[in-house]
Amino acid sequence: MSVAMARPVADREEVAVADPVLELRDASLSYGSRTLWSGLDLQVRPGELVAVLGGNGTGKTSLLRAVLGLQQLSAGTMQVAGHAPRRGDASIGYVPQQRRIDSHTPLRVRDLVRQGLDGHRWGIGRPGRVRWDRVDAALAQVGASAYADMPLSLLSGGEQQRARVAQALVGDPSLLLCDEPLLSLDQSSQRTVTELVDRRRREHGTAVLFVTHEINPVLPYVDRVLYLAGGRFRIGTVDEVLNSEALSALYGTRVEVLRHGDQVLVAGAPHHVEHHAAPCVHEDEDVAR
Ligand SMILES: Nc1ncnc2c1ncn2[C@@H]1O[C@H](COP(=O)(O)OP(=O)(O)OP(=O)(O)O)[C@@H](O)[C@H]1O
Numbered sequence: 001m002s003v004a005m006a007r008p009v010a011d012r013e014e015v016a017v018a019d020p021v022l023e024l025r026d027a028s029l030s031y032g033s034r035t036l037w038s039g040l041d042l043q044v045r046p047g048e049l050v051a052v053l054g055g056n057g058t059g060k061t062s063l064l065r066a067v068l069g070l071q072q073l074s075a076g077t078m079q080v081a082g083h084a085p086r087r088g089d090a091s092i093g094y095v096p097q098q099r100r101i102d103s104h105t106p107l108r109v110r111d112l113v114r115q116g117l118d119g120h121r122w123g124i125g126r127p128g129r130v131r132w133d134r135v136d137a138a139l140a141q142v143g144a145s146a147y148a149d150m151p152l153s154l155l156s157g158g159e160q161q162r163a164r165v166a167q168a169l170v171g172d173p174s175l176l177l178c179d180e181p182l183l184s185l186d187q188s189s190q191r192t193v194t195e196l197v198d199r200r201r202r203e204h205g206t207a208v209l210f211v212t213h214e215i216n217p218v219l220p221y222v223d224r225v226l227y228l229a230g231g232r233f234r235i236g237t238v239d240e241v242l243n244s245e246a247l248s249a250l251y252g253t254r255v256e257v258l259r260h261g262d263q264v265l266v267a268g269a270p271h272h273v274e275h276h277a278a279p280c281v282h283e284d285e286d287v288a289r
Contacts, residue, residue, distance in 0.1 A: 018046045019082070021091075021175045021207035022067065027076030029062055035231050036062055038075070042226060042235060046174070046205040049198070049221050051212060054228030055269065060211045061097070063228075064177045067209070068092060081174050093173030093206070095164050095181045098157070109155070109163045110135050110148045116167040138170035139163075142196050158189030165196050176200065176208045182217055190217040197221070215242070216263050229269070242266070 020043040028038035036059030044050050052060045065071040066078065069085035078084070081091040093116070113135045139145045144162045152160060161181060168176060178197060182190045198221040201208050212218055225241040227234045229250045234241050241247070242264050247255040251269055258265040 018205075020045050020079075021081055022209070023079045024073075025077045027066075027078055028074045029059060029066060029071065030074040035074070037228055037231060037233050040076070040233060044175070044207045044209065046207055047201050048223045049201055049208040049210060049218075050224050050226055051210050051215065051218055051222045052226045052228070053212065053215060054233075058228035058230070060228060061179055064094075064179055064209065064211060067175070067177060068094065090171055091174045093168035093171060093176045095161075095168045095176070095178040097179045098161070098164075098181075098183050105151065105153050107152050108149055109144060109152055109166075110139065112152055112163050113138055113166045113170050116170040134170055135166075138166040141169060141200075142166045143192075156189075158185050158192060161185060161189065161193050162196070165193060169200060172204075173206060176206050178208065178210045178212075180211055180213065182212055182214045187217070190214065194218050194221060219262060219264060238264075 022042070022044040024040050024042045027040040027042075029036045030038075042050070052063065054060055062071055066073055067080060067085055069080075069087040069089060080086075080089060110132075114131065116138070117131055117134065136145070136148070139148050142162045142165050144159065144166055147155060147159060152163060155163065165181070168178075176197065181193050181197075185193065194217050197208055197210065200206050210218055210222075215222075219238065222238055224235060224237055227241050227247070227250060229247075230252070232250055234246055234250050236246075242257050242259075244255060244257045247257055247266065247269065253268070253270060255269050256267045258267065
């Protein structure tokens with residue numbers, strides 16, 4: 001069964017001239033008097049993988065929520081696939097932060113993946129068989145066909161994560177948002193998930209924003225890094241951002257970045273997250289698609 005999806009990205013030059021899938025201009029996000037980031041200019045083009053790094057509470061998930069139309073920018077503009085952010089956007093696939101799956105849930109893997117089509121152009125007005133074919137194709141894409149009919153709660157963490165990636169891809173997104181998809185996975189599962197994401201963006205030109213605390217598993221695939229720290233940020237290639245000078249300047253204190261082969265270690269970055277009294281601003285309580 002084949003999946004008719006976006007045309008492959010031929011090479012990096014083509015990526016460089018393609019219209020951005022995601023574009024932020026002079027964007028800021030604040031909760032009350034607390035500004036998470038401001039003056040953010042970011043363009044993500046088809047097939048590009050941008051890793052979003054930074055300590056706890058620096059606004060990584062909030063950035064994804066803004067892209068998903070769940071959180072309004074405080075200033076600036078954002079375009080997603082040529083339009084303003086909107087909830088339930090079919091052009092976005094979303095792998096949310098892992099949540100514990102209730103051991104009593106009867107939800108099967110294929111049911112979870114099917115939820116990725118709810119309210120979607122593939123979900124409306126198409127016969128059930130066509131939609132289930134679509135689900136089967138997405139499961140095959142991530143190598144999860146063998147456990148398609150198993151309850152989600154019986155799967156290992158890595159298998160569950162494959163299912164979540166299938167759910168995010170089933171709607172053929174042009175932008176994939178991943179929120180810490182490697183959390184609590186062993187090295188082999190981390191590799192599986194990063195390779196799946198990499199293959200998707202290479203074969204289908206899907207742009208990727210990849211939020212992670214674990215840079216090393218994703219490092220071979222990263223085109224650029226957006227590093228958030230203390231209300232400021234730095235964007236550039238891995239070499240431009242992940243070096244002692246750049247991160248020391250960003251944090252305003254001495255930070256050592258050690259490179260050993262293809263591994264990076266950031267030492268001395270302050271863990272402290274400055275909390276100003278900020279009112280809780282809930283644009284939306286729902287978890288995104
Ligand atoms: N709706 C909200 N109203 C007020 N403050 C919020 C709201 N949502 C998030 N925050 C605060 O904004 C900060 C950034 O949160 P966010 O979840 O974006 O951080 P993060 O970088 O993803 O952190 P982590 O790495 O811990 O997941 C946190 O201090 C959080 O408490």
